[in-house]
Structure formats: C-alpha cells, structure tokens
Amino acid sequence: MAAADFQDPCGDTGAQPTVLIVEDEVLIRMLLSEALRQEGYAVVEAANADEALSVLESSPSPDVLITDVKMPGSIDGFELAAYVRRTKPELKVIITSGHASPDRAIGVADAFLPKPYDLALIVQRLRTLIEAT
Amino acid sequence: MSQIESETSTGAAEAVLVVDDEVLVRMVIAAYLRDCGYRVIEAASPDEARLVIEHDDEGAISIVLSGVAMPAQGDGFELAQWIRQRRPDLEVVLAGTPARAADAAGDICQRGPMLAKPYEPQVVLDRIRWLLSRRPRPQT
Numbered sequence: 001m002a003a004a005d006f007q008d009p010c011g012d013t014g015a016q017p018t019v020l021i022v023e024d025e026v027l028i029r030m031l032l033s034e035a036l037r038q039e040g041y042a043v044v045e046a047a048n049a050d051e052a053l054s055v056l057e058s059s060p061s062p063d064v065l066i067t068d069v070k071m072p073g074s075i076d077g078f079e080l081a082a083y084v085r086r087t088k089p090e091l092k093v094i095i096t097s098g099h100a101s102p103d104r105a106i107g108v109a110d111a112f113l114p115k116p117y118d119l120a121l122i123v124q125r126l127r128t129l130i131e132a133t
Numbered sequence: 134m135s136q137i138e139s140e141t142s143t144g145a146a147e148a149v150l151v152v153d154d155e156v157l158v159r160m161v162i163a164a165y166l167r168d169c170g171y172r173v174i175e176a177a178s179p180d181e182a183r184l185v186i187e188h189d190d191e192g193a194i195s196i197v198l199s200g201v202a203m204p205a206q207g208d209g210f211e212l213a214q215w216i217r218q219r220r221p222d223l224e225v226v227l228a229g230t231p232a233r234a235a236d237a238a239g240d241i242c243q244r245g246p247m248l249a250k251p252y253e254p255q256v257v258l259d260r261i262r263w264l265l266s267r268r269p270r271p272q273t
Binding site: 026029030033034045046047048051054055057058059 | 156157159160163172174175176177178181184185188264265267268269
C-alpha cells in the first residue's frame with residue numbers, strides 16, 4: 001500500500017460513519033469512544049477543541065462531532081461548534097455539558113445533551129442524526 | 134465497578150495505552166493498533182495516562198506506547214518511572230519521533246492477536262507525515 005492510497009486518515013474502511021469526540025476528561029472520552037466503536041462507528045478522539053481543529057483541518061471531515069463545552073485550550077466547545085457550522089455545515093454537531101445552558105447551542109448544534117448522559121441515549125441521538133442525513 | 138472494568142467485562146482484547154500530545158500522531162498509531170486487533174486507549178498527556186492506569190483495576194492494559202517530549206504535559210521518561218513503581222507488570226515503550234512510534238507499533242502488532250500485520254509501519258509513518266503536512270501552520 002502506498003502513502004497515496006490512504007486518503008482516509010482515521011485508519012478505517014470508510015464504510016462506517018466517523019464520529020469525532022472532543023472531551024478533556026479521559027475516562028469519559030474512553031468510555032464514550034469504546035461504546036461507539038462497539039456500535040460500529042469509526043471514532044476519532046480529541047482531548048480539547050484545539051486538537052479537534054487539528055483533526056478537522058488535516059483530515060477528511062467526520063460525519064458527527066460530539067463535543068464537551070468547558071475544556072482547556074484556546075476555544076471552548078461552543079466556539080468549536082460555531083466554527084464547524086460556519087466551515088463545515090454538513091457536519092452534525094452534538095454538544096454535551098454539565099454546566100452550560102442549552103440555549104447557547106441553538107444555531108450551532110443539532111442536539112444538546114446534559115451531563116451526565118446515558119450512553120444509550122447518546123447512541124440513539126447519534127443514530128437519529130445520521131439517519132436523517 | 135470502575136469504568137475500565139465495565140469495558141473489559143465485554144470481552145475486549147488485550148489493551149494498549151497510547152500516550153502522545155500530538156493528536157495526529159496518536160490518532161494514526163492508535164488506529165493502526167486497532168487494525169492489528171488490539172483494544173486501544175488513547176491518552177493525550179502523561180497525566181491522562183496515569184489516570185487511566187489508576188483505573189485499570191482489572192489489569193486490562195499490558196503495553197504503554199508513549200511519546201517522550203510532551204512539553205506542556207510532562208514527559209515520557211517520568212511516566213515510565215511512575216509506571217515502573219506502580220505497575221511493573223506493564224511493558225513501556227518510549228518513542229521520541231513519529232518514525233520510532235510507527236516502528237514500535239509495528240513490533241507490537243507483530244506479536245499481537247492477529248497472524249499478520251494489516252499493513253507495514255512505513256504506511257503508518259507516511260500517513261502521519263501526510264496529515265502533519267496538511268495541518269495549517271500557526272500564524273506568527
């Protein structure tokens with residue numbers, strides 16, 4: 001296989017939808033990532049919004065972004081969602097937060113899930129969003 | 134039951150913890166090891182790695198593949214020393230460059246759950262370089 005063959009940088013077949021998870025709490029990120037992989041999604045993990053920007057600007061776009069709000073780094077999850085809505089309007093966005101008001105998600109996200117969230121619920125919302133596209 | 138226990142109870146494969154503060158390197162190395170049949174946990178810093186290991190009550194993690202210099206986050210040598218004291222059963226592999234990380238991942242893959250490598254480490258390195266070349270440079 002040559003370097004030019006792998007246009008998909010996520011290392012996956014490209015058949016399954018790809019989800020970019022942005023979460024600074026590693027145990028939550030791990031739990032959600034593994035749950036979604038078991039559901040058959042390709043998952044890319046970012047520990048903050050700056051890492052997510054690196055992924056988004058270097059790679060083919062994922063299908064769904066799931067982001068926390070309050071994270072260390074230059075921008076927060078709302079700002080990341082606003083950037084995505086502006087530059088990649090086809091990318092579905094789910095915002096999760098334990099503190100932020102869901103009102104701020106209006107216009108920049110397709111769904112808002114308060115933390116702590118139930119993994120089954122987030123999988124269901126994800127499936128609904130992807131089926132709607 | 135800890136979070137890692139709840140995951141391993143699903144019958145997941147032997148786990149490798151990949152530690153790197155460069156997301157594009159971590160993403161590709163982790164994807165390769167998953168393609169090799171491993172369960173892979175990603176940590177973006179030594180602090181995250183310590184937290185994951187502290188919650189690995191069932192001993193699901195057997196290998197830690199870590200970067201060395203992580204300027205804002207501590208370094209791989211300190212992490213290796215910490216692991217040696219807390220979890221001497223873990224194999225720790227330090228890789229200071231993407232090329233070394235790709236080679237190390239190839240070695241881990243070679244003795245992993247699959248009979249053959251899905252692709253060569255050079256492909257992993259080429260993928261990392263391709264991604265890094267596409268990343269916009271910071272404005273000065």
